Every structure is written in structure tokens, then in C-alpha cells.
Amino acid sequence: MSHTLASTQNSSKVQLGFWIYLMTDCILFATLFAVYAVLRNNTAGGPSASDIFDMPFILVETLLLLASSFTAGIALLAAKKSMISLARKLLIATLVLGVSFLAMELYEFIKMYNEGHSWRESAFLSAYFTLVATHGLHITAGIIWLLVLLPKFFRSKIDSLTISRLTLFSMFWHFLDVVWIFIFTVVYLIGDKTL
């Protein structure tokens, strides 16, 4: 009995610690947003936001990430109810959606780079690439995390440790989703003057 008590206490500690970590990450992004806001108009003769963003493309990217956040949330609920095979399918869906999002982002970066618009061109592009790529690096970390977590769902039973790790992963993934909403608004929507 004392062991389960200890592990519950431990998981509540880990959850609080993870919340605090997410808040530090939030400040990290907030700083990058502030930098972007300051440098947004410093295009130094290069392209401005409305010249280079392809809105329909970004919208698809956004919907993919939102959908992955949804599947991750439902996967956690399923895992908590011991519906392992459903949880597994939903996590695989999360993985596929996350990878697709990342692939689209990379495609966008490479396209811009090939058109001659790199982070070296102006302060605006430096800030843009850094902010969006930092989010992309977080998504990459999330995908690696998910790959480590996934094998546990190919067994007939899942332990409480896996559930609590899935909870943390899901918090992380939702957090990245929220950050993306801000990127979508601050970088793409406000940047695109045609809207």
C-alpha cells in the first residue's frame, strides 16, 4: 500500500514540476515573440511578411497540428480507461499528423531558402525563422518522445507510470498547440495584409 501511496505522491510531484517547466518554456517563447514583434518591420529592403507567406498552405499545416492535439487528448482518455488498442491507434494518428506538420514546415522553409530568402537576409527573417523553428524543434522533441512512449501500447496491459508519462506528453503537445495558435495569429495572420 505504501508503495502506491509513494508513487501517487511522486506523480503529483512530477506533474507540478512539469507544469513549472512548461511555464519556463512559455517565457522562452514569449521572449521570442517579443523579439519578433520588435524586428517585424526591419526588412532591410528584403521581403516583408505579406510577400512570402502562403496562407492556404499554413492553414492546412495548422489544421494538421490541431487535429494531432485532439487525437493526443482522446488517446489519454482512452488509455485511462484501459482501451489500449484505441489509445494505440490514436497515438499513431498523432504521430502521423505531427510528422506531416513538421514536413510541411520544413518544405516551407526550404522553399523560402531556395527563393533566396534566408535568415541572413534581414532582421525580420532572422526573427521569423528562429521563432517558427524553435517551435519546430519542440515538435521534433515531442515526436521523439512519442516514439519512445509508443511501444508500451503494443502490450496487453499498461502500467500507471506509462499513463502518467502519457499525461505529461499530452500536456506538452497541447502546450505546443497553443504556442502555434499564437504563431499563426501573430506571425501569419497579422503578417498577411491581404486578409
Place this chain on the structure above:
Amino acid sequence: MLGKLNLDALPYDPIAIGGAISLIGGTIGIAALLTYKKRWGWLYKEWLTSLDAKKIGIMYIVVATLMLLRGLMDAAMLRGQTAIASGENSGYLTSDHFQQMFSAHGTIMIFFVAMGLMFGLINLVLPLMLGARDVAFPFLNSVSFWLFFAGMALVNTSLIIGEFSAAGWLAYPPLSGLEYSPGVGVDYWIWSLQIAGIGSLLSGINFITTILKMRAPGMTLMKMPIFAWSVLTSMMLVVTAFPVLTVTLGLLSLDRLLGTNFFTTTLGGDPMMYVNLIWAWGHPEVYILILPAFGIFSEIVATFSRKRLFGYKSMVIALLAIAVLSYIVWLHHFFTMGAGPNVNAFFGIMTMIIAIPTGVKVFNWLFTMYRGSIDFKNPMIWFLGFVMTFTIGGMTGVMMSVPAIDFQMHNSMFLVAHFHNMIIGGVVFGYIAGFIYWFPKIFGFRLHEKLGTYVVGAWLIGFLLAFLPLYILGLKGATRRLDHYDSSLGWQWLFIISAIGVGVILLGVGLQLLQLYVSIKQRHKLRDTNGDPWNGRTLEWSTPSPAPFYNFAKLPSVTHRDEFWERKRSKSKPDASPYEDIELPRNTPDGIIIAGMAGAVGFALIWHIWWLAALGLIGCIVILIRRSIINPGEIIIPAAAIKAYENQLLKRTRS
């Protein structure tokens, strides 16, 4: 293959060679001693891989002490230079070397001495004070320490391979940009701070969780010892300020590595944004350092006045107020930037307001002493020195918070004197006092009192001699970072007094080392037999000294703010409940490995050795994944073993 690294990176001028040789010699000496005494296995098993917060705390303090010696050497060289480099005499340091030295001095003293002492002391006593067996995340704690160590190692590597930054301790661009600092110095600065900074951030998360989740039953937040409160507020600042540092350093390194234009003077970059960002971290950082020192003195004053702390609630409110205000004063570091009178007025007034909660704390300490039965033991003498120097520093700070005055003082020796006044007279005095105060709890014997008194005397006199002349020099117009001046200015006698002051401080540190040596020799005479050498008030004094590795055989429950004091007063009976099994985390080398990899990544990025950077990064990820799959688990110490150990301790106490 090796990026920019080649044989030219080795030092060539005599002073740099001297520094490199003393560092290599010291390292080889320690390694030889360990080999001779056959202590490598012991060091590895008992210390390096340990997850015990007390041992991690001691390691922090050992590293910080070594770095204090290095930083003091830099200080002595700097002041020695300015004492003679007047008129015809150009001194013994080149300008470039002088600049590297003050940059290294500032960086080392803040990040690897002050931060190291702070995290060391928190690790030593916070769990004990809260009635807990360890911190919330022992493994993370080990990772934090080793990241701190890796950052320290990088700074010192720059003595041997390459050079250190010559751009000041905060490396303002465009000076720190690629155009004006093409060498590896600034990169050493960036990566040592980046790695150590991430360690600090993780420590912040760890200690907040420890305080919020691991307090003994019955210890509500308002019954928590005031030191724990000071740590909580300081760590709140750590977790909110350090991400800003991470980003700022990251952007500067992107400018240098990938050619972005954040802080360049061309293509839309904005150097002033760097100054804003670095101080948005830098100002809270000052309070991160000083708040725990306030907490330490609050414990010391109450203990040695034999009275409960005056105005506990107002102390807590003052800590929180300082924490919040510390975020809205950063612009006072650059009033001269030209943000306009209204912006400057706002930040000036906010800065003056901080003097109010700080004043509340000073008066609370004085009222705690009032009508107390004061015992002038070493920690209390340090407190008296602190109140005097800290108040002088506080007043000069309020002077400079007036933007109109600051335009005169900005970047002058007056400023240098002011912040040393706060950091030495506040932070360093506080941590030394805390170290002396808690020393018996960790090592089982007190430090020699009489030698300790001489130490305070030397530090205090040395401090006043070294920095009061700088106030005068600042008013006369001497700027900071000055390696040579015209002899007609008549400044030299003041610089000479200042150099003598540094000598007296060095004497004080020498006496401290002597005190440590004499105390170890006389440890049987100075033995702390009952675990409560100072007639203490809080829980850490209720467990034997040195504190056993599990801290408390039975976890205490708390009903009063000064729990241990109340127990002694009411002569409450010892807890008669049976012993229980204790779970403790298993030792692991993973912390060292992760930090080693991180250090390698830093080194690789400094020298553009890309394959090593990739390898190190992948290595870190692999270790973390392996740890999540293969759970090392806990060791369980059975109740019978605890009982036997406790009886043995009890027997030793009686004999």
C-alpha cells in the same frame, strides 16, 4: 576535422602561460593526490555519482570556492594593474588581456561563485529545514550540478585553449558580434553560461517543487522557516528569468554562428534589444542572489538573538514585493540609452520603491535584535558587517536610481563600487555566514571562532579599503574598465589604496582556509555532540550532526513556526513511533555523462567542430531515453538498519 581549432589556440604571452600552467598543474596535482591515496573509487561512488542533496551541496561549494580563488586572482591582477599604470608606466597587462580578465572576473564571480554558493547552501539545508529526506527530483539535481560544473570547466578551458571574451561580463553587441569579436572568446562566454544557465533553470524547477510538495506534515506555507520562503521567491525568479537568458544567449550565438541579424548594426538588427533582453534577466538575477542571503540572515539573527523573528509576515510580503518589483526596474541599467524622460522616470521611481521592502527587512532584523539576548558568534558578526556595508550600498543605489544623477555615474567607478557593495557586502557575506552557521550540521563540528573573527575583520576592512576609493574615483570621473590613466589626474593614490584593499581581502580568504584547516585538526574539540550547536529554532537542528544520509529517521510533523524551539521549550517527548523502511534514490553516473556531453557540444560549437556537436547532442538524447526505459529504481533501507544506525549515533552522542 577540428574546425577552427589548431596550435595557435595555445597561449603565448607569459601571463597567459602562467595562468594555463597553474590550472593544468592544479588539476594534475589533485589527480596525482587521488591516485596516490587510492581515492578514485571512493570519489566516484561516494561523491560524483551521489544523488544525496547534501553531498551535491558540498560539491557546489567546493567548486565555488575554487572559482572564488580564481576570480580573486583576476581581481588582484586588475587592481594591481590600475595601481601602477599611470602616466609613463603602462603596467604589466595589455589592454586586450585586461579586458579578458575583467570579463572573466565578472562572469566567474556571478555564475560560478555566487550562484554556486547559493545552490550549494540550498542543497545543504533546504530539505532538512522542510523536514524532508531529499529534494523533489534527486536525479535532476545531479544533472543541474554537473551542468554547472561543465559550464565552469568551459570557462577555465579558455585559459588553455583559445581565449576568453573581452566584451565585459554581459557581452553587449555590437562589440560581442562577429565583426568586432571574431575570436572564440565570446563563444566561450556564451556556451559556458548557456550550459550552466540551463542547470540553474532545472534547479529552480526542482526547488520550487520541493518546497510546494515535500514539506513536513503540518508545515503550512506560513509556518515555513523564512529561509525556505527566500528560496521560494528566489527560485520563482530563476524559472521566470533564466528562459530569457537562454533566448538572449541563443540569439547572440545565432548571429555569430549562422549569420542572423538580431543584434547586428546592419540589415535591420537592433543591438539595444540585446541590452534590454539581457537586463530583463540580469536585474532579477541580482535579486535571485540576494534573496536567499536575506533568508540566511533572518535565520541567523533570530537564532543568535534568542528571539523569534520580528515581523515574519512582513518579511514574507517584502520578499514577494522585491520579487515582483525586480522585473520592472531593468531599464535603470541603461538610463543613458535615450528612452526618453517619461520612461526613465518610471523606471527610476520603481527602483526607489524597492528600497521600501528592503528597508522593512533591515528594520525587522534590527527589531529582532532589540531586547534579545545576543550571542556574538561568527555568523552574527558577519550579520553586523553586512548591515553596515549593505546599507551603504543600498543608499548609493538609490542615488543612482535618479536618472539625472545616473547620467553622471553611468559606467563610472562609482557604479563598480556600488554593485560590489551589494554583491560582496550582501551576497558574499550572507553566504559565508550561512556556511559557518550550517557547517556543523553537515560536517559534525564547528569552525574555529577566534580565527573566524579575524576573517570577518579582514574581509570588512579589505572591502572598505578596496571600494570606498572607487566611489571617490567615480565621482572624479574615472570610468570602469580603465587599464591606464593620465598621471596629471591625481588618481593614483586612490587606486593604490584600492589595490591594498584587495590584498587585505586576499589575506581574509587565506585566513579562511587556515580556519578550515585548524578546525579540521581540532575537530574533536569543536565536535557538535547533540546536533544543536547554536541553540537553534528550526527542524534541521533536530536531527544529529552530521545529518545522516536519510536526514530524518522518522519524518517530523510540525505545529509551530519555530518548531524545534517550541519542542525544546515544552520539553516534548521524542517520537516513540516505530521506525519505517526508507526509500532513497540509487546513485547514478548519468548526470555526469549528460553534462559531459553538453560540455562537449559547447566546446564543439565554440570551435565549429560540427560532428562532435551532433554526436554530443545525440548522446544526451540516448542517455535520457535509456533512463526512461530502464528505471534505476530506489534502494530500500530496512527499518531495522535505520534503528541500529540511530542507536549508534545516540551512543556516540552520549560518550
